[in-house]
Amino acid sequence: MTIPHISPVKDESLAAQLDRAINNKTKPLGSLGALEALAHKIGMIQKTARPEVREPAVLVFAADHGVVAEGISAFPQDVTWQMVENFLAGGAAINVFARQNGCSLQVVDAGVKHDFGQREGLVNRKIAPGTANFAQQPAMSVPQCMEAIECGMDLVAELPGNVLGFGEMGIGNTTAAAALMHRLTGIAVADCVGAGTGLTPEGVLHKQRVIEAAMALHADAQGGLQALAAFGGLEIAMMVGAMLKAAExxxxxxxxxxxxxxxxxxxxxxxxxxxxxxxxAHCSDENGHKRMLDFLGGRPLLNLGLRLGEGTGAALAVPLLRAAVNFLNQMATFESAQVSEKSE
Structure with a gap:
């Protein structure tokens, strides 16, 4: 497997051009707040002073988690495949928001413990019927992990648009995510673990203890890909590959x-x-997400108390991306509108 090469977006000349364009619009400096930074970022990513939002897509990756056997979820594992059926029927929140905001939607079976057969709207990339129980053994073998990453890369290679939102579905995946968060950030397990789909305080404490024991079991899994194989889900691994290819x-x-x-x-x-x-797109209400964003230096566009997953926050943010590129491309300048600029 060849890891995609991702070029830094640094371009001082383009950055200055975007700054001038943004600052010369008919508004006080900085008065469009986060939209100005967003327009600048999209321009830098697309290497143009006239960026666009073209054919935005959302990929929802679904898979099951063996760690559910430890009693770490308020919902049974069957909910994973049942929710995939809901996605395929168009009845989930992500279906509503994707339709509303003009996003194409693909549902990817990365490793659901269920046989869907050939279904319209379902992309079958099942690596295995879920991961192993990482409280007992590694969640994935290294070859499984690499295959999932490569599948994610392949899925993105032919997408027509220039904006990709990521979503997921998998009972037990907040436990996998919390384990990865702790191992890769060093943040205390208690600060990484949350209620997920609705655990009681006692259930959250149990989930914390399961993760702490697994940390000792997989003490040697320190690097990113090693931690992914030890703790991650097949849907998480597939998203890693998709992210790398999308950035490339x-x-x-x-x-x-x-x-x-x-x-x-x-x-x-x-x-x-x-x-x-x-x-x-947003800061989730799941305990740990704000700390994760802070660790990455990420500034969320929205803070709506969401904790649904599915890519719902990503779909809801698409209109803000459109607003950012549209003001940059369509808003008058002081000169074109013959509006006086601020006095020195």
Whole structure:
């Protein structure tokens, strides 16, 4: 497997051109706040002073987790495949928000413990029927992990647009994400673990203890890919590959919530420049996500108390990307509108 090469977005001449264009619009300096930084970032990613949002897509990666056997979820494992059926029927929140905001939507079976057969709208990339229980053994073999990463890369290689949102579904995946977060950031396990789909305080404490025991079991899994194989889900591994390929293609990566950001932690260990292509859609209400964003230096666009996953936050952020590029491309300048500028 060849890891994509990701070029830094640094271009001082283009950065200055974008600054001039943004600052010369008919508004006080900085008055469009985060939209100005967003327009600048999209321009730098796309290497143009006239960026665009073209055919935005959301990929939802689904897989099961063997660690569910430890009683770390408030919902049974069957909910993973049942929710995939809901996605395919168009009835989930991500279907609603993707339709509303003009995003294409693909659902990817990365490793669901269920046989869906050939289904319209479902991309079958099943590596295995879920991971192993990482409380007992590594979640994935190294070849499985590498295959999942490569599948993610292949899925993105032919996408037509320039904005990609990431979503996921997998009962137990907040446990995998919390384990990755602790191993790759050094943040205390208690600060990484949350309620997931609705655990009681006692359930959260149990999840914390399961992760702490697994840390000792997999003490040698220190690097990004080693930690991914030890703790991660097949959907998380596939997202890592998709993120790396999307950044190589100079797409805007719309990062959703806690689990998607855990995949980014791994991708950034492999290729740190991937972070330069990321727009953080929102700050999840899942405990640990804000700390994860702070660790990555990510400033979220939205803070709505979401903790659903599925890529819902990413889809909701698409109109903000459109607003950013549209003001840059369509708003009058002081000169064109014959509006007086601020007095010195």
């Amino acid at each position: 293609r100079r797409m805007v990566l719309l990062i959703d919530g806690f689990i998607v950001t855990s995949a980014l932690l791994v991708a950034a260990r492999v290729q740190p420049a991937v972070l330069e292509y990321c727009v953080y």
